[in-house]
Amino acid sequence: MNETILEDIDRRGVVTLTLNRPEINNAYDDALIDAVLGALDRLAGIDTARALVVQANGRHFQAGADLGWLARVAGESAAANVRASRRTAELVHRLNTLPLPTLALVQGACFGGGTGIIAACDIVVAASSAIFAIAESRWGLIANIIVPQLADAIGVRQLRRYALTGERFDAAEALRIGLVHEVVPPAALAGTGERIVDQLLQNAPEATAQTKAAILEQAHGDLSAQSFARLVAQHAARRQSDEAAEGFASFREKRAARWYPGKPEIET
Numbered sequence: 001m002n003e004t005i006l007e008d009i010d011r012r013g014v015v016t017l018t019l020n021r022p023e024i025n026n027a028y029d030d031a032l033i034d035a036v037l038g039a040l041d042r043l044a045g046i047d048t049a050r051a052l053v054v055q056a057n058g059r060h061f062q063a064g065a066d067l068g069w070l071a072r073v074a075g076e077s078a079a080a081n082v083r084a085s086r087r088t089a090e091l092v093h094r095l096n097t098l099p100l101p102t103l104a105l106v107q108g109a110c111f112g113g114g115t116g117i118i119a120a121c122d123i124v125v126a127a128s129s130a131i132f133a134i135a136e137s138r139w140g141l142i143a144n145i146i147v148p149q150l151a152d153a154i155g156v157r158q159l160r161r162y163a164l165t166g167e168r169f170d171a172a173e174a175l176r177i178g179l180v181h182e183v184v185p186p187a188a189l190a191g192t193g194e195r196i197v198d199q200l201l202q203n204a205p206e207a208t209a210q211t212k213a214a215i216l217e218q219a220h221g222d223l224s225a226q227s228f229a230r231l232v233a234q235h236a237a238r239r240q241s242d243e244a245a246e247g248f249a250s251f252r253e254k255r256a257a258r259w260y261p262g263k264p265e266i267e268t
Helices: 030-044 067-074 078-097 113-119 147-165 171-177 186-201 205-216 225-239 242-252
Strands: 005-009 014-019 051-056 102-106 109-111 123-127 131-133 182-184
Touching (some): 005 030, 014 030, 051 186, 067 078, 067 225, 078 225, 102 113, 109 113, 113 147, 123 186, 147 171, 171 182, 182 186
Parallel strands (some): 014 051
Antiparallel strands (some): 005 014
16 A cells, blocks of 8 residues: 655655655645654654655646545534644644755646645746646635745735636746746656755755744744634634535536636627
């Protein structure tokens, strides 16, 4: 049976974390969230670690949340929903504030929470065929637990467009708005990642960690405990809203949500 994630560390101290649910396009649920948080716990205890690479097996990097899982959680208690949102937010927050330099290698789809994961990484390289979307609102949900990291990555102006429309955009647009740093042919993704890792390793570890900490002091993603709790509570409550219930139903029934009036008729 496949493991949810794969972990590896090489002789240089480069840790590679590979999302390993290609059969569902690496969509996240509680199992994947817990696996990644566990990996980050273990990473904190490795003194020789120098850098973290986040990648994924299969055609797609990360297709957002498993909507079936979200629908099941929505039917549980309010406390259970808060726990689910808190764990999701912790994943992105801890990745964002990890003292090590982080690199994400993206292929295929990177939707919803996947955009939060890469926004929380220091460096992102995408295959030219990658596609992106911040589409939580299309399902009656909200992306607010990843908004701080996305605002740091692409700025409020671009975030207002893509989080409010939910539209998909390609790797060239992701590069233009700052969500990714480099776009390469799919066959060059791994090699480009190795080149960047080599650049990272040429820098002193403590100096790198202190530089990253100084940068994060200027960032939206370095949240206070009060702000973190507020975003988690809002995220959890929205999952149990009437709009979310309709969004889950529209996904399950493969139809447009009731709030979409359709395109206007063209008068002739």
